[in-house]
Amino acid sequence: MTLVIGLTGSIASGKSTVSLMFDDFKIPVIDADKVARDVVEPSKPAYKGIVAEFGEAILREDQTLDRKRLGSIIFSDDEKRLTLNSIVHPEVRKKMIAERDALIAEGERCIVLDIPLLFESNLTALVDKTIVVYVDEHVQLQRLMERDGLEEQESKQRIASQFPVKEKAKLANAIINNNGSKQESYEQLEKILTDWQIN
Numbered sequence: 273m274t275l276v277i278g279l280t281g282s283i284a285s286g287k288s289t290v291s292l293m294f295d296d297f298k299i300p301v302i303d304a305d306k307v308a309r310d311v312v313e314p315s316k317p318a319y320k321g322i323v324a325e326f327g328e329a330i331l332r333e334d335q336t337l338d339r340k341r342l343g344s345i346i347f348s349d350d351e352k353r354l355t356l357n358s359i360v361h362p363e364v365r366k367k368m369i370a371e372r373d374a375l376i377a378e379g380e381r382c383i384v385l386d387i388p389l390l391f392e393s394n395l396t397a398l399v400d401k402t403i404v405v406y407v408d409e410h411v412q413l414q415r416l417m418e419r420d421g422l423e424e425q426e427s428k429q430r431i432a433s434q435f436p437v438k439e440k441a442k443l444a445n446a447i448i449n450n451n452g453s454k455q456e457s458y459e460q461l462e463k464i465l466t467d468w469q470i471n
């Protein structure tokens with residue numbers, strides 16, 4: 273039996289930071305952001321869909337997507353964000369299920385799906401248990417502005433494009449409070465895995 277954990281949170285709450293910690297426990301992670309990058313490579317069907325919808329202005333000279341430009345379009349326009357989601361998400365879902373099932377077939381005792389939009393996209397049926405990486409909104413805002421070099425207004429728009437992390441925490445089987453140090457978050461993860469008998 274494989275335990276499939278869904279790891280989520282909100283933008284810049286610390287999912288990637290926590291997801292790296294699973295390495296220490298030899299637990300493989302499938303990262304939805306990475307999968308979402310693969311499925312929009314120029315040879316893939318979603319790429320054609322995006323160019324048809326958003327035009328060639330969202331391409332760089334080498335014909336790959338200009339992610340920065342596309343991000344500034346979709347995070348300031350809900351309708352365009354939903355359009356992009358409708359092109360990319362079915363491909364991401366398919367690829368994640370295939371990767372998950374391959375790891376299950378290999379007999380892994382535990383695997384993690386790191387999915388930012390786990391709750392928004394109703395993907396909880398793909399996992400057995402959920403962990404939400406929580407931070408207070410002012411910490412989230414500060415970390416997002418610092419990491420991505422965004423202005424406050426733009427950062428707030430990105431935060432608003434997802435369910436509030438406080439609401440996600442209410443839906444979780446376990447919460448990692450990432451307001452403190454990375455070490456403190458690591459210790460919380462260790463305890464959850466012990467409680468779930470996979471450490």
Ligand SMILES: CC(C)(COP(=O)(O)OP(=O)(O)OC[C@H]1O[C@@H](n2cnc3c(N)ncnc32)[C@H](O)[C@@H]1O)[C@@H](O)C(=O)NCCC(=O)NCCS
Pocket residue numbers: 282283284304305308338339340342343346353356357360361364387388389433434
């Ligand atoms: C808009 C894009 C081009 C921006 O690319 P960029 O490299 O700047 O950011 P990256 O992909 O690393 O995403 C950073 C974070 O933004 C948030 N985010 C990304 N897409 C979305 C979205 N459609 N809705 C809400 N939040 C999102 C997530 O928290 C994610 O972790 C890219 O995020 C994208 O293609 N998004 C659509 C696919 C998607 O929903 N990905 C999220 C997981 S499936």
Ligand SMILES: Nc1ncnc2c1ncn2[C@@H]1O[C@H](COP(=O)(O)OP(=O)(O)OP(=O)(O)O)[C@@H](O)[C@H]1O
Pocket residue numbers: 281282283284285286287288289290305388415416419450451452453454455457
């Ligand atoms: N406990 C912490 N203390 C200080 N900085 C932190 C902590 N956890 C994460 N960070 C920093 O906050 C930023 C956001 O973290 P991270 O990239 O892990 O978030 P994320 O949830 O994966 O974001 P996204 O949804 O955008 O992919 C990063 O710059 C990271 O180094």
